[in-house]
Amino acid sequence: MKGWRTLLINLAIAVFGVLEATDWTAALGSDKAGWIVAAIAIANMVLRSFTTTEIGRRA
Known part of the structure; x- marks a missing residue:
């Protein structure tokens, strides 16, 4: 992911x-x-219910 963060942030903007x-x-x-x-x-709430990582935790 390192090296892509700036591009991803700008894409999101x-x-x-x-x-x-x-x-x-x-x-x-x-x-x-x-x-x-x-x-x-x-x-989005339904999709969140299928994840295994707690909210606010890194995967």
Whole structure:
């Protein structure tokens, strides 16, 4: 991982910039946007339940 951290941080910043610039309500429809965000959050919680590493611990 050493040597890649700076590139990964900058990639994440670029991705967040693109995500921030997108009007998700217009792209998804105002009636669907909230449900999609909720579904993503629930999916992340389910994925977290399958991990074996405690929160805040290094793998």
